[in-house]
Amino acid sequence: MESLHQIWSFFLVATSRYQDLHYVFMLIPFVLFFELPLYFLNWMSVFRYLFRKSVKAPESFPYHPKVTCAITCYAEGMAVQSTVISLLEQVYPGHIEIIAMVDGVQKNLATYQALKELAPLVANYTKRSLIIIPKIQRGGRVSSLNAGLNRAHGEIFFALDGDTSFDNQMVSAAAAHFRNPDIVAVTGPMRVRNARSTLITRLQSLEYMLTMQIGKLGFAKLNVINNVPGAFGIFRKSFIQKIGGWNTGTAEDLDLTLRIKQYYSRYPHLRIEFEPGAVSHTDAPESLRDFLKQRLRWDGDLWYIYSNKHKYGISAAMMGWGNFIFLLWYGILFQIVMPFSIVIYTVYMAVKLPFHTFLLSMLLVYLFYFSLIMLQYIFYLALVSDRKWEDCEAALILPVYPLFQFISRIWSTVAILNQILNKGHLDSAMAPLWVLKKGKQ
Secondary structure (H helix, E strand, O other), X not given: OHHHHHHHHHHHHHHOOOOOHHHHXXXXXXXXXXXXXXXXXXXXXXXXXHHHHHHOOOOOOOOOOXXXXXXXXXXXXXXXXXXXXXXXXXXXXXXXXXXEEEEOHHHOHXXXXXXXXXXXXXXXXXXXXXXXXXXXXXXXXXXXXHHHHHHXXXXXXXXXXXXXXXXXXXXXXXXXXXXXXXXXXEEOOEEEOOOOOXXXXXXXXXXXXXXXXXXXXXXXXXXXXOOOOOOEEEEEHHHHHHOOOOOOOOOHHHHHHHHXXXXXXXXXXOEEEEXXXXXEEEOOOXXXXXXXXXXXXXXXXXXXXXXXXXXXXXXXXXXXXXXXXXXXXXXXXXXXHHHHHHXXXXXXXXXXOOXXXXXXXXXXXXXXXXXXXXXXXXXXXXXXXOOHHHHHHHHHHOOOHHHHHHHHXXXXXXXXXXXXXXXXXXXXXXXXXXHHHHOOO
């Protein structure tokens, strides 16, 4: 320990020649204590999962209950046919009940007609059925999901978006988890279908790989998965019915995930799982404008959910200590506090430091994040990816990704401030205003 102290002292003396360079080292504890542990925790969890998977005997006994795939439809047009066909062509030997809820059908006749055109095709598939629910008045995603839940006959309820398609083993891979009575929800990888369209879609595709695939996989194995996405969530129907289905308002996916976790202290055996083989494909915003508009809603909703809807439900007494600590660490500190800290720290250095020293400090920050992202990407490609050659293309944009992250975090502060000052959750395309106002303010 003394030798390490001597090395560090020498390093500080050597760098003291550079004016105000000590401000650069203020970044080190900030990064080490807040971000690196999350990465290491996730990596260790993934390694543990892969090791256990390699030595565990596969379960082979049949389990093919009837499932319901509920598709929320709003203005998808002909694109909804790809979603339904990808479900018809699942290799799942059990019955798949497809329920398509067309929200505000009088204004979405194109989507309704596209679904009706599939009726003759459905008859060609065994153990497949299609029910179309035309909702006259638009009520939003929550209204559609609850309508599907009320009509569902399957034991497992798939909550899906009308512009999302799936690999043909998705249902089989996801349903297999529900053999375990402790599993109440499952999600899987979401891949960007239009990844090659623009630079923005390529960056989002890489983001999905590093957060929604390897990130969720690691955290799910610790039973602290942060969110079951609204576009692709799979639930034990009986459990969702017992807790009352989906609540009115925006960010219904995070809201439902937190409501599930609030049973963990009383029922610590409950689990939310991540299945790498249950793959979905969705379209990401293709322009910077559309991307920022999407994240304005996503990031603003975080503050709305944490500070308003669940301000009394975030506690160790309800969630258990593991999920409570993780939510404070990842949800509050990493997603809420850290964007503001980054903005304040960057502005402080820009004002306080000489210009050349500021550029040097920004370069050091960039190199740190680039190294971290490179490691995460290598782990993902080597250990998790099921499309290695396709995912290799993302290596070309790795140098740009830290800048994309930086912009996204700055924008998070804008989104959170917009929610605090303007109640941004009321400006959402997910439901009409009269529905959102009926939710908890």
